[in-house]
Amino acid sequence: MEDRLILKFLGTGTSQGIPVVACKCATCKSEDPRDKRLRTSVFIQYKNVDILIDTGPDLRQQLLQNHIEELDAILLTHEHADHTAGLDDIRPLYFKNRRPIPLYAIERVVQDLLKRFQYIFGDNDYPGIPKLDLITIDQNSEFLIKGLPVRPLPVIHGQLPILGFAIGPLAYITDAKYIDHTVLDSIKGIDCLVVNALHFEEHHSHFNLQQALDTIQKIQPKVAYLVHMSHHMGKTKNLESQLPTKVFLAYDGLEIVI
Numbered sequence: 001m002e003d004r005l006i007l008k009f010l011g012t013g014t015s016q017g018i019p020v021v022a023c024k025c026a027t028c029k030s031e032d033p034r035d036k037r038l039r040t041s042v043f044i045q046y047k048n049v050d051i052l053i054d055t056g057p058d059l060r061q062q063l064l065q066n067h068i069e070e071l072d073a074i075l076l077t078h079e080h081a082d083h084t085a086g087l088d089d090i091r092p093l094y095f096k097n098r099r100p101i102p103l104y105a106i107e108r109v110v111q112d113l114l115k116r117f118q119y120i121f122g123d124n125d126y127p128g129i130p131k132l133d134l135i136t137i138d139q140n141s142e143f144l145i146k147g148l149p150v151r152p153l154p155v156i157h158g159q160l161p162i163l164g165f166a167i168g169p170l171a172y173i174t175d176a177k178y179i180d181h182t183v184l185d186s187i188k189g190i191d192c193l194v195v196n197a198l199h200f201e202e203h204h205s206h207f208n209l210q211q212a213l214d215t216i217q218k219i220q221p222k223v224a225y226l227v228h229m230s231h232h233m234g235k236t237k238n239l240e241s242q243l244p245t246k247v248f249l250a251y252d253g254l255e256i257v258i
């Protein structure tokens, strides 16, 4: 069983989540639990290593709902608030386990965290702060978490170079708008691809649905899951029947074994 990767979708919505505050559209008013989307994040268990990707503003709720009590590492895709604003919510995991949690990110993201979360990383040793080991990674170099190889997948988000991650049979990519062919080739035929699909219209920094499907077509994974959806995508029920076979809309709380 340890050789299987468990992937849990903690959140599958775009930056505003669904429902959007004060929106009265059909998606936001939907009673289908799959249409309630917290900000995009996943939890991965593979070879006895527990990994959280991104710490968005819904993190507290996500840790509670999914009974996450320990983390071996946090990986950050990029610094945008919908992927980092909940960083402080890892405090109880630090208090419980009393070990600093390693956090892996590229240099630009590390610099951003040092500024925005100055109270965590400054010299001040206030007892209520979480302890994190900031580890700067190179977008072109594989690194190890407790011996488990993780390979960054550099992708472009609007103008911003950000990271996806390849871990064993999984490639996880969110907030991409462009992926270089060398990166596409490096994950060709992978067992499971997670990729972002915002809505139907063109967007300056995110794949729309067609671009996500085209990317899946190029990578040819055995199975693909879409994340980071906007309320403009419509209801899950209406959309899922229109997707190609082996392509699914992820939803919050979905757990898959790869």
Ligand SMILES: [Zn+2]
Pocket: 019, 020, 023, 024, 025, 026, 027, 028, 029, 231
């Ligand atoms: Zn809405």
Ligand SMILES: [Zn+2]
Pocket: 078, 080, 157, 175
């Ligand atoms: Zn972003």
Ligand SMILES: [Zn+2]
Pocket: 014, 015, 040, 080, 082, 083, 175, 228
């Ligand atoms: Zn985002």
